[in-house]
Amino acid sequence: MGSEKKSGRLLQVEHLAVTFQTREGEVTAVKDLGFSLERGQTFGIVGESGSGKSQSMLALMGLLAANGRASGRAVFDGQDLLAMPPRELNQVRGNRIAMIFQDPMTSLNPYLTVERQMTEVLELHKGLTHRAARQRSIALLESVRIPDAATRIRMYPHEFSGGMRQRIMIAMALLCEPDLVIADEPTTALDVTIQAQIVALLRELQRDFGTAIILITHDLGVVAGLCDQVMVLYGGRVMEQGSAESIFYRPTHPYTTGLLGAVPRLLNGPETLLAIPGAPPDMASLPAGCPFSERCPLVLPHCATVLPPLIPDAADRSVLRACHRPEREVAALSIAGAA
Ligand SMILES: Nc1ncnc2c1ncn2[C@@H]1O[C@H](COP(=O)(O)OP(=O)(O)O)[C@@H](O)[C@H]1O
Ligand code: SF4
Ligand SMILES: [Mg+2]
Structure with missing residues (x-):
């Protein structure tokens, strides 16, 4: 079992989309998702239930339901997983990429x-x-x-x-000493103490085995303890993407701010957990503009009709955000929310 330091690009995902054929027509569950993962790093995918977290990873593994289709590119160690024949992908799945799930x-x-x-x-x-x-x-x-x-x-x-x-x-x-472990809500079914132990364990294993991890969770708290980079999904679209530190301490998107409000505040006690009002969107009838517009406390008149592009933040170019509001107006929201 090698503990040698590994480095370099392991996975590069570009323009990943997942569509499903349903009786109501074609549903786009994931759209234009991209990220890169270095060897030995941990990438977090965060969002409420139904935001496209699991389907985006199942797409990479060739494990979508029969009515699903993936497009885009996902280059794993030089080979595009989405273009690989099933037999080869099977090999990769058995030997180099392993998945763990909420229910063992x-x-x-x-x-x-x-x-x-x-x-x-x-x-x-x-x-x-x-x-x-x-x-x-x-x-x-x-x-x-x-x-x-x-x-x-x-x-x-x-x-x-x-x-x-x-x-x-x-x-x-x-x-099989995989290069990558995809962990889909690995702590969700566990109580808080055990959750913390599993997160600590994953961190240790990553250090000892040099395994890269993609961690899927609805809980930003879990991400903060483990991830280098984080992507926040809503309605199958990226809302914000950047280092765990920036997402956690300087959120630039109203949805991220809302998710942070839903993290139990250690200082005030867990009973101050604030949920985001409203329900996740119906994927079959998303607004033409920002998917979060129906629930956003900062919504502008054109938000529901004009899709905000995912672009680098003006102040911190390493953060990507998709919001019509400038970052400082969102920051004002998070300060008000924390008070
Ligand atoms: N076989 C399917 N047919 C149609 N829609 C599907 C199918 N599987 C998943 N979806 C839709 O894809 C969206 C994303 O699901 P998923 O990735 O599982 O969400 P989560 O973020 O909770 O993991 C959901 O809105 C779900 O309804
Ligand atoms: S684009 Fe508009 S609706 Fe969407 S998050 Fe920004 S302010 Fe809110
Ligand atoms: Mg899921």
Whole structure:
């Protein structure tokens, strides 16, 4: 298990779009999404339920539902995932990109012991003997802090707690030493204490294994502890994109400000959690302009009809934002919101 420092561009996504054919016509679930990820870095994709987080990643993996179609480019280590034949993409998915999900039971087989599930992968994909595969699996379970791993490896998934199952799924994801782990809401089903432990674990693994992570979450709090760069999605469109620090401390988009209001404020106690009024948009009938216009506290008359382009912020060129309001007017909103 190498802990050598890796560097360089791992993934470059350009103009990614996902459309679905439905009875109501074509629905664009994701549009014009782009980002790049360096080896060993963590990229966060944040947004409320239905904003297109999961579908954008499933599109890269070739795992969209039959009525879905992806377009754009997603160059992973020199090869465009979206143009790859299914067999090759399968190889990449098994060996170089691993996914972990909110519900560990989507990737764990309830009828097989953890040992069987882990060793089988190593014997099949890596050609290890059973003995070597078992040793390797125990070491991985230890690295995700499963106590007494050598004994517990013989247990079935349901014999573990939810948090422990999540750890086992992470260990499974690391079996083939992937370059990239895509984690889709990995902490959402867990209580707050366990959530913090899983985030700490992911941070450790990233440091020790040099794995790049794409973290999907509706919770900006989780992103702050783990991510280098962050993309904020709403209605399948990028609202704001930049370093985690800038998104968290200097949000330039009213939607990001709203999401930050929904993060439990440590100073005031969790009971001050503020949700954004209104519901996420109906993807089948998005406004022609800004998708957030129906809920935005700063909405201007032309917001619903004129789409704001995603452009660098005037003050900080490393931040991309899609909003008709200048950044300073949005900053005034966040100060008022924090008071
Ligand atoms: N098979 C499908 N057919 C039509 N629409 C779909 C399909 N799968 C997902 N969608 C739509 O795509 C949008 C984005 O979904 P998703 O990426 O799962 O959101 P989330 O941000 O919660 O992960 C949703 O509005 C959803 O209704
Ligand atoms: S473009 Fe208009 S509606 Fe959209 S976030 Fe900015 S101010 Fe609000
Ligand atoms: Mg999702």
